[in-house]
Amino acid sequence: MTRTSSTAAVDVPIVVDPALGRLPGQIVDGFRDLVTRGALRPGDRLPSSRRLAAGWNISRGTVLTAWDQLAAEGYLAAAHGSGTVVNPDLSLVHPAPRPHPPAPTGQPSSIAGPAATAGVDLRPGRPGVTGLADASWRQAWRRAAAHPSPSSVPAPGLPALRAEIAAHLRQMRGLVVEPDEIVVTGGARDALAALLQIITVRLGHPPRVAVEDPGYPSLRRVLHRYGAAVVEIPVDDDGLSVTALEELSHPAHLVLVTPSHQYPLGASLPVGRRLRLLDWARRTDALVIEDDYDSELRYVGAPLPALAALDRGPRSPRGERVVTLGSFAKTMTPDLGSGFAVLPATLLPEMVALRSDLGPAPAPIVQRALADYLAAGGLRRHAQRMRREYRRRRSLLSDAFTEVTAVRVLAMDGGLHAVLELVRTADAVSATAVESAVQQQLLAVDVQLGALGDYWASSRPRDRFGWVLGYSGISDDDLRRGLELVRSTVDHVVAQAAPSGPVPL
Ligand SMILES: Cc1ncc(COP(=O)(O)O)c(C=O)c1O
Numbered sequence: 001m002t003r004t005s006s007t008a009a010v011d012v013p014i015v016v017d018p019a020l021g022r023l024p025g026q027i028v029d030g031f032r033d034l035v036t037r038g039a040l041r042p043g044d045r046l047p048s049s050r051r052l053a054a055g056w057n058i059s060r061g062t063v064l065t066a067w068d069q070l071a072a073e074g075y076l077a078a079a080h081g082s083g084t085v086v087n088p089d090l091s092l093v094h095p096a097p098r099p100h101p102p103a104p105t106g107q108p109s110s111i112a113g114p115a116a117t118a119g120v121d122l123r124p125g126r127p128g129v130t131g132l133a134d135a136s137w138r139q140a141w142r143r144a145a146a147h148p149s150p151s152s153v154p155a156p157g158l159p160a161l162r163a164e165i166a167a168h169l170r171q172m173r174g175l176v177v178e179p180d181e182i183v184v185t186g187g188a189r190d191a192l193a194a195l196l197q198i199i200t201v202r203l204g205h206p207p208r209v210a211v212e213d214p215g216y217p218s219l220r221r222v223l224h225r226y227g228a229a230v231v232e233i234p235v236d237d238d239g240l241s242v243t244a245l246e247e248l249s250h251p252a253h254l255v256l257v258t259p260s261h262q263y264p265l266g267a268s269l270p271v272g273r274r275l276r277l278l279d280w281a282r283r284t285d286a287l288v289i290e291d292d293y294d295s296e297l298r299y300v301g302a303p304l305p306a307l308a309a310l311d312r313g314p315r316s317p318r319g320e321r322v323v324t325l326g327s328f329a330k331t332m333t334p335d336l337g338s339g340f341a342v343l344p345a346t347l348l349p350e351m352v353a354l355r356s357d358l359g360p361a362p363a364p365i366v367q368r369a370l371a372d373y374l375a376a377g378g379l380r381r382h383a384q385r386m387r388r389e390y391r392r393r394r395s396l397l398s399d400a401f402t403e404v405t406a407v408r409v410l411a412m413d414g415g416l417h418a419v420l421e422l423v424r425t426a427d428a429v430s431a432t433a434v435e436s437a438v439q440q441q442l443l444a445v446d447v448q449l450g451a452l453g454d455y456w457a458s459s460r461p462r463d464r465f466g467w468v469l470g471y472s473g474i475s476d477d478d479l480r481r482g483l484e485l486v487r488s489t490v491d492h493v494v495a496q497a498a499p500s501g502p503v504p505l
Pocket residue numbers: 125186187188189190216219258263291293326327328329330334338339
């Protein structure tokens with residue numbers, strides 16, 4: 001039997017008017033309409049006929065006549081105990097129409113659309129959550145829920161959680177920080193929004209922010225929302241071009257960078273560039289925002305230390321130029337809406353004041369559960385499991401395209417996605433056409449994937465084309481099926497687009 005959120009009776013908002021004809025017929029039509037629109041659901045408990053009759057100002061006998069008809073049509077059933085409910089097995093009697101497939105989204109999204117169960121969702125950004133809800137996860141949530149607190153957490157976050165994050169950063173990111181340098185946030189976007197508010201107040205106007213191009217669209221949208229002047233800096237096989245940053249005629253106040261693995265192309269910023277980046281920040285009095293989004297999931301070679309580790313030394317043990325943003329969205333699940341920022345001393349007081357004015361994020365009960373889970377070693381175990389799993393899936397993906405000469409798989413050292421790049425493209429126009437034709441043809445067979453073009457700022461011409469494939473949030477079978485469809489579609493579209501072919505693009 002379908003469960004309802006409560007056993008209280010629902011409203012039956014039907015307009016009943018003697019001037020409009022037979023009353024039982026109006027009730028029956030109105031009831032069917034409420035069910036079709038989903039306002040009434042299987043299992044919903046209905047008010048008594050006496051109460052409905054009084055509300056509609058009609059006789060109880062009229063309501064019972066309508067009820068008889070609806071019961072005969074399969075809409076109503078007797079409730080356990082007493083009363084009447086919307087038939088819990090209604091879908092067997094009146095099947096709902098099939099949902100439409102999701103419309104194409106230009107942007108990667110972290111949630112699969114309604115048709116994703118039938119199709120294959122290879123869009124990036126969805127972590128595998130199998131095994132996450134282990135015994136320590138469940139215990140952490142039970143404990144957090146069992147002891148509601150009468151007081152809120154301190155503005156920078158629950159002390160126990162900040163201590164666990166400091167331990168996590170030391171063990172997994174080679175970054176030694178004190179818990180009081182950490183502010184708990186509602187994820188990377190939330191942290192960036194807070195930083196922008198602080199810097200805007202300081203400058204008296206929104207800052208100029210340099211970003212990687214291609215880069216992560218969601219964080220770029222935060223910059224636009226807060227009125228920042230966004231300057232796109234090209235990315236090459238080693239990540240952000242520090243030379244282009246140094247050559248800006250108006251230096252940026254902030255630079256947003258993914259040094260560990262560039263998003264989405266995957267390069268790791270070499271030490272030489274890291275040092276030049278920090279030097280540039282010191283000379284121009286700028287801040288570097290290090291988006292350290294899923295570095296724990298590196299599975300080839302040793303993880304590189306966070307950029308912030310280079311910003312610290314005997315002369316500046318607390319760091320001066322780098323803000324590190326961390327998120328639990330990919331290492332665990334976006335359900336947590338949680339992350340953290342490691343801040344230089346110059347920013348901490350303002351960040352704490354802002355958090356104190358706006359209130360805690362994420363909710364204190366989430367902070368308590370997270371602290372408990374981290375203390376039990378849950379994240380370390382989960383990350384280890386995920387690393388093994390993702391390494392295997394990454395090979396699956398590379399193997400799927402070894403014979404396809406038109407593309408290369410960019411070797412990612414970690415993470416949850418891979419880039420399939422078109423090689424030997426004739427020109428930008430035909431490569432863009434191939435990129436979008438593959439995406440459209442796959443959509444027609446219910447396979448969704450990201451196009452590389454979605455990660456570029458529209459204002460800059462680009463010279464790289466292809467697709468971004470997430471391989472984590474789906475079953476092995478779906479992944480294999482999806483990869484096979486991508487492979488055959490790329491083969492087909494590229495062959496059609498070849499100069500000697502019929503060129504239908
Ligand atoms: C490049 C990048 N940065 C940051 C994040 C995390 O953002 P948030 O914590 O706001 O969900 C993600 C998550 O998908 C990401 O892909």
